[in-house]
Amino acid sequence: DAGVTQSPTHLIKTRGQHVTLRCSPISGHKSVSWYQQVLGQGPQFIFQYYEKEERGRGNFPDRFSARQFPNYSSELNVNALLLGDSALYLCASSTTGMGFEQFFGPGTRLTVL
């Protein structure tokens, strides 16, 4: 079975631009969560979606938004990019939405210049 997939793998943007990151969960998984991992740090929770509804939001500005589609795939959007948004963006999926059983994708590495 395919695991969590994310696209693109790498992305380079400039300050002020907008970016969209995509995630496809494991088949049968209805929950998707997004995390930001800055180099040398642990992942930080951004959003969780379950059955297309937002279930939780971390301490991130409104420039960050996300949505989940009927097929349970998800997009993370970041507006007005800042240098500090450079990070590995991870998507995780689970069947029930419980954080202790989530599976992570390989991530999208975003570099903001």
Place this chain on the structure above:
Amino acid sequence: QKEVEQDPGPLSVPEGAIVSLNCTYSNSAFQYFMWYRQYSRKGPELLMYTYSSGNKEDGRFTAQVDKSSKYISLFIRDSQPSDSATYLCAMMDSGGYQKVTFGTGTKLQVIP
């Protein structure tokens, strides 16, 4: 003060050694305790999770949780070079949504 504290290492051990990795936390609401392994430029991989206090064993890995001390540990027996990775502890409460709080990760190198 961070909710979860973890020594970033790096920690270097010889092959076959017993490795001890630890985290402390401040939020007494945490009920679920997880350990992830992350290889360079990859996503984290769940190794095991524990609910509340106690021990859990899975092959060469043993997780321990001491809620009274707010201290969790992961032990790796007979360490192998393939265990070389960053180990992240993670925690969550039993709230309405499943926000997971991670430590910064400990980088482990097992030397052949």
